[in-house]
Amino acid sequence: MFKTIEWxxxxxxxxxxxxxxxxxxxxxxxxxKEVAGAIQDMVIRGAPAIGVAGAMGIAxxxxxxxxxxxxxxxxxxxxxxxxxxxxRPTAVNLGWAARRMEALFEANKDKPTAEIKKILIAEARKxxxxxxLINKKIGANGARLLKKNSTVLTHCNAGALATAGxxxxxxxxxxxxxxxxxxxxxxxxxxxxLQGARLTAWELKKDGIDVTLIADNMAGHMMQQGLIDxxxxxxxxxxxxxxxxxxxxxxxxxxxxxxxxxxxxVAAPLSTIDMDIKTGAEIPxxxxxxxxxxxxxxxxxxxxxxxxxxxxxxxxxxxxxxxxITEKGVVKKPFKAGIKALFExxxxxxxxxxx
Amino acid sequence: MFKTIEWxxxxxxxxxxxxxxxxxxxxxxxxxKEVAGAIQDMVIRGAPAIGVAGAMGIAxxxxxxxxxxxxxxxxxxxxxxxxxxxxRPTAVNLGWAARRMEALFEANKDKPTAEIKKILIAEARKxxxxxxLINKKIGANGARLLKKNSTVLTHCNAGALATAGxxxxxxxxxxxxxxxxxxxxxxxxxxxxLQGARLTAWELKKDGIDVTLIADNMAGHMMQQGLIDxxxxxxxxxxxxxxxxxxxxxxxxxxxxxxxxxxxxVAAPLSTIDMDIKTGAEIPxxxxxxxxxxxxxxxxxxxxxxxxxxxxxxxxxxxxxxxxITEKGVVKKPFKAGIKALFExxxxxxxxxxx
Numbered sequence: 001m002f003k004t005i006e007w008x009x010x011x012x013x014x015x016x017x018x019x020x021x022x023x024x025x026x027x028x029x030x031x032x033k034e035v036a037g038a039i040q041d042m043v044i045r046g047a048p049a050i051g052v053a054g055a056m057g058i059a060x061x062x063x064x065x066x067x068x069x070x071x072x073x074x075x076x077x078x079x080x081x082x083x084x085x086x087x088r089p090t091a092v093n094l095g096w097a098a099r100r101m102e103a104l105f106e107a108n109k110d111k112p113t114a115e116i117k118k119i120l121i122a123e124a125r126k127x128x129x130x131x132x133l134i135n136k137k138i139g140a141n142g143a144r145l146l147k148k149n150s151t152v153l154t155h156c157n158a159g160a161l162a163t164a165g166x167x168x169x170x171x172x173x174x175x176x177x178x179x180x181x182x183x184x185x186x187x188x189x190x191x192x193x194l195q196g197a198r199l200t201a202w203e204l205k206k207d208g209i210d211v212t213l214i215a216d217n218m219a220g221h222m223m224q225q226g227l228i229d230x231x232x233x234x235x236x237x238x239x240x241x242x243x244x245x246x247x248x249x250x251x252x253x254x255x256x257x258x259x260x261x262x263x264x265x266v267a268a269p270l271s272t273i274d275m276d277i278k279t280g281a282e283i284p285x286x287x288x289x290x291x292x293x294x295x296x297x298x299x300x301x302x303x304x305x306x307x308x309x310x311x312x313x314x315x316x317x318x319x320x321x322x323x324x325i326t327e328k329g330v331v332k333k334p335f336k337a338g339i340k341a342l343f344e345x346x347x348x349x350x351x352x353x354x355x
Numbered sequence: 356m357f358k359t360i361e362w363x364x365x366x367x368x369x370x371x372x373x374x375x376x377x378x379x380x381x382x383x384x385x386x387x388k389e390v391a392g393a394i395q396d397m398v399i400r401g402a403p404a405i406g407v408a409g410a411m412g413i414a415x416x417x418x419x420x421x422x423x424x425x426x427x428x429x430x431x432x433x434x435x436x437x438x439x440x441x442x443r444p445t446a447v448n449l450g451w452a453a454r455r456m457e458a459l460f461e462a463n464k465d466k467p468t469a470e471i472k473k474i475l476i477a478e479a480r481k482x483x484x485x486x487x488l489i490n491k492k493i494g495a496n497g498a499r500l501l502k503k504n505s506t507v508l509t510h511c512n513a514g515a516l517a518t519a520g521x522x523x524x525x526x527x528x529x530x531x532x533x534x535x536x537x538x539x540x541x542x543x544x545x546x547x548x549l550q551g552a553r554l555t556a557w558e559l560k561k562d563g564i565d566v567t568l569i570a571d572n573m574a575g576h577m578m579q580q581g582l583i584d585x586x587x588x589x590x591x592x593x594x595x596x597x598x599x600x601x602x603x604x605x606x607x608x609x610x611x612x613x614x615x616x617x618x619x620x621v622a623a624p625l626s627t628i629d630m631d632i633k634t635g636a637e638i639p640x641x642x643x644x645x646x647x648x649x650x651x652x653x654x655x656x657x658x659x660x661x662x663x664x665x666x667x668x669x670x671x672x673x674x675x676x677x678x679x680i681t682e683k684g685v686v687k688k689p690f691k692a693g694i695k696a697l698f699e700x701x702x703x704x705x706x707x708x709x710x
Contacts, residue, residue, distance in 0.1 A: 021658035155572075189648065189657070191546060191570040197649070197657040205661050212662035215546035215648060216572040217510075217604025221669040224606060249572025251579060255614045256607060293544065293570060294552070297654035302544070302552040303376035306560050307567035314576040 001206070004161050005044060005052055007125050012056045014044045017161055021202035032061025032080050039087040039094070042193070046162020047236045047272055048135070051093030052128045057084045058101045059124035063117045073113050077105060090245065090286045090313050092237040092274045097127065131164035134269045137327035138168050139175025142232065142267050145323065145330065146176040146183060150229035153186040153219060156247035157199035158234025158267065168267040169232040170200065172325060177209065184210040186228060190247060191216055192292040192310065216249050223260040231257045232325075235268040242318030242335025243280025244268075248311055254320040263322040270326055273339060280315035288312050356561070359516050360399060360407055362480050367411045369399045372516055376557035387416025387435050394442040394449070397548070401517020402591045402627055403490070406448030407483050412439045413456045414479035418472045428468050432460060445600065445641045445668050447592040447629045452482065486519035489624045492682035493523050494530025497587065497622050500678065500685065501531040501538060505584035508574060510543040511602035512554035513589025513622065523622040524587040525555065527680060532564065539565040541583060545602060546571055547647040547665065571604050578615040586612045587680075590623040597673030597690025598635030599623075603666055609675040618677040625681055628694060635670035643667050 002024065006013045011030040018041070019025050027043060029035045035057030038044055044053050061080035065073050085098035101120060108119050146152065152173055156162075159170035166174060176183050185204055190196035197213055204211040214222060222228050231253055237245040244250070244266045257264040277283065290308035294301060302308070324331045324338075328345055331338035357379065361368045366385035373396070374380050382398060384390045390412030393399055399408050416435035420428050440453035456475060463474050501507065507528055511517075514525035521529060531538050540559055545551035552568055559566040569577060577583050586608055592600040599605070599621045612619040632638065645663035649656060657663070679686045679693075683700055686693035 022655050188572070189546070191544070191572055194656055201661045202658045205658050210662070212664055213648060213657055214664050215603070216570070217543070217546055217607055218664065218666060218669075220607030220610055221603060221666060222664070224669070248570070248576060252572055252575030252607065252611060255575055256610055259610045259614065293568060297652040299652040300377050301549055302568050303557045303560050306556045307565070309567055309569050309573065309577070311573060311576060314573075314579070 002160070004049055004163065004165060005056065005128065007056055007121070007128065012053065012060055014038060014053070015161070016043050017045060017199060018042060020198050030060075031064065032057045032084055035060060036084045036087040045195070046157060047093040047234065048131050048163040048168065048269060049161070050088065051097040051271060052124070052131055052164045054084050054087070054094045054097040055101055055124040055127045058098065059120040062120045065113070068113045070109060070113065073116070074109070088286065089284055090236050093271050096271045100127070128164045131269070132166055134327040135163050135166035135168055135171040136175070138267050138269065138325055139166060139171035139178070141327070141330050142172030142265065142325040143175035143179045143181070145263070145265060145325070146172070146181060146230055149182045151184040151186060151227060153188070153222070153228045153231045153253065154200060155188045155196065155216075155233050155250050155253050156190045157195040157203070159200055159203045161199045161203055162234060168234045168269065170204065172232050172265070172267045173209065174207070184212070186212050186214055186219075186222060188216045188219055188249065188253070189213060190249060195247070216252075219253055220256045223256055223262060228260070228262055230263045230265065232265045232267055235266050235272050236313055237283050238266070238268060238273045238324065239277045239280045239282065240273070240275045240336060240339055241279050242321060242324060242331070242339060244316045244318070244321060244324070245280055245283045245285075245313050246316065248314050251314040251316045254316040258320050264320060265323050265325055266316070266321055267325040270328060270342060275343065280317065283313075283315060285314070286312045357515070359404055359518065359520060360411065360483065362411055362476070362483065367408065367415055369393060369408070370516070371398050372400060372554060373397060375553050385415075386419065387412045387439055390415060391439045391442040400550070401512060402448040402589070403486050403518040403523065403624060404516070405443060406452040406626060407479070407486055407519045409439050409442070409449045409452040410456055410479040410482045413453065414475040417475045420468070423468045425464060425468065428471070429464070443641065444639055445591050448626050451626045455482070483519045486624070487521055489682040490518050490521035490523055490526040491530070493622050493624065493680055494521060494526035494533070496682070496685050497527030497620065497680040498530035498534045498536070500618070500620060500680070501527070501536060501585055504537045506539040506541060506582060508541040508543070508577070508583045508586045508608065509555060510551065510571075510588050510605050510608050511545045512550040512558070514555055514558045516554045516558055517589060523589045523624065525559065527587050527620070527622045528564065529562070539567070541567050541569055541574075541577060543571045543574055543604065543608070544568060545604060550602070571607075574608055575611045578611055578617060583615070583617055585618045585620065587620045587622055590621050590627050591668055592638050593621070593623060593628045593679065594632045594635045594637065595628070595630045595691060595694055596634050597676060597679060597686070597694060599671045599673070599676060599679070600635055600638045600668050601671065603669050606669040606671045609671040613675050619675060620678050620680055621671070621676055622680040625683060625697060630698065635672065638668075638670060640669070641667045
């Protein structure tokens with residue numbers, strides 16, 4: 001199996017998701033600016049994966065700070081954190097990872113800088129391993145929701161490639177298959193970046209999971225034909241009321257699922273839930289270059305001189321979501337109370353990590 | 356302005372829609388097999404346009420039959436009709452055009468073959484000019500339905516390029532603008548063939564109409580943001596109950612429009628209505644090469660060894676349609692009675708052309 005992201009002593013190694021599925025290329029980034037650039041340029045994407053990448057980028061940057069004097073070290077460290085955290089605006093995990101690294105730094109400021117560096121590196125590596133474990137729990141929790149023989153539609157890539165490994169939405173599918181269920185997958189190609197065609201289809205095929213690729217605009221037709229039993233998607237940020245921000249097109253799939261009475265599940269770790277925001281309306285929606293729409297493989301597809309929109313995410317209101325699948329359990333309506341309870345459960349168990 | 360299709364004495368000239376919008380290339384097809392090939396290969400597409408192309412292809416074929424003996428001529432003529440009519444399966448207009456040419460032939464069989472050839476050519480040219488007039492009537496009828504300042508979402512290309520000129524769905528937009536209304540357009544790019552990005556955006560820009568290109572999966576988000584006031588699409592075949600078969604993705608847009616209480620209009624000539632079928636369930640849905648999904652501009656986008664679906668059309672049930680806009684008037688629910696009345700009106704007026 002491939003590794004989405006890995007800590008090496010010489011840097012942070014990632015599979016370059018921009019050249020998949022035709023080439024499996026690994027790149028090692030040797031400085032925090034390079035890691036932030038990789039996040040920005042979408043060498044790595046997916047909310048949990050960029051959280052881990054962010055933490056590793058910060059640890060990498062810290063490990064190369066060239067002073068043992070704590071005041072100067074702090075100044076450099078904060079600069080690194082700010083730079084990495086600003087690489088992409090929508091996913092909450094990047095900010096979450098940055099805050100976690102910063103809190104750890106604050107708690108260990110009295111130690112020698114060599115020690116602090118080791119602690120930060122260990123933490124970033126721990127976040128990687130934790131993420132895989134979290135995904136496996138999400139998978140086990142979500143597996144129960146899928147029927148024995150069923151076909152699941154997914155949008156974008158919330159898979160091993162979007163996380164440290166295993167995946168959230170695809171983790172639910174892997175979890176169900178591990179429980180002996182016969183799950184087939186329909187993957188929306190997910191324009192414009194084609195995460196579905198390039199990444200989801202690739203990683204499911206690598207795992208021997210039956211996958212059928214469709215264009216985004218075919219999802220309604222497939223539901224109308226009775227071919228889809230459930231929808232499972234990931235999330236880039238979930239508001240405290242359950243509104244879920246995810247890849248552009250997710251909202252359309254949710255409306256379609258509702259119209260066809262098909263359950264619509266969001267699979268995401270607690271780190272994706274932003275308790276500081278009341279609803280999805282507070283989530284900034286990143287717009288990326290219009291070239292992603294007007295060009296493909298370097299070839300112009302659309303005429304010049306027209307308007308183009310390229311919002312990268314949309315918000316699915318909680319009312320269209322059947323359940324949110326987390327590592328701490330499955331939350332159903334009313335989401336606000338259910339989500340709050342998840343965090344309280346977490347506190348009680350003292351499993352940490354709450355921002 | 357460009358010409359989608361044109362009769363020349365040396366053959367049938369078409370703008371090559373496969374190379375738009377980057378190149379404006381015209382090709383002249385000198386035999387009926389070449390015209391059928393152009394329909395098959397999507398040099399020309401759009402139900403009304405391929406109806407006209409079919410008629411011209413048949414006239415062209417007939418004009419080159421090398422016998423004056425009517426029995427042999429008939430045999431060759433029927434072969435030509437069968438070949439051209441079989442070029443694409445879903446659009447009703449191709450069959451409609453073929454039957455019209457065949458009926459005309461039957462009615463004139465007693466004439467010398469040189470005379471028959473002239474009659475067939477004149478008919479094909481008449482069908483071209485009729486189509487433009489029909490579209491202008493559709494435009495005028497539909498213009499009334501759009502509010503003075505409004506933004507219309509359209510899917511695929513039901514424009515001048517999909518017809519002999521002016522367009523059906525885009526005809527409605529042109530008609531409204533001619534009436535002094537301020538209409539802006541959102542165009543779905545329409546995967547996989549990108550008729551929206553390549554053709555709709557191109558022809559609207561040529562006309563100076565404000566157009567914003569989006570990926571198909573953004574339509575829901577734009578509606579959610581309150582940016583869309585109405586949807587107008589074309590149709591490839593409409594059943595006698597109002598179910599409308601159109602480019603894949605149209606059904607998804609219709610479901611979205613319903614969920615957002617946005618009117619959803621289908622603009623099409625009577626020749627698109629198939630009174631022989633009761634519902635859309637009887638319409639065969641063409642599937643085209645999966646390469647349209649897995650490749651773009653010669654570059655592979657998806658991994659090998661996966662399943663791919665590529666249905667070209669879907670069926671929007673009549674219940675999701677606010678009104679069908681035809682050259683004979685606007686039909687609302689109940690569609691069955693309204694559509695029947697349209698054809699009776701047509702018969703009474705003796706304007707001909709009913710198959």
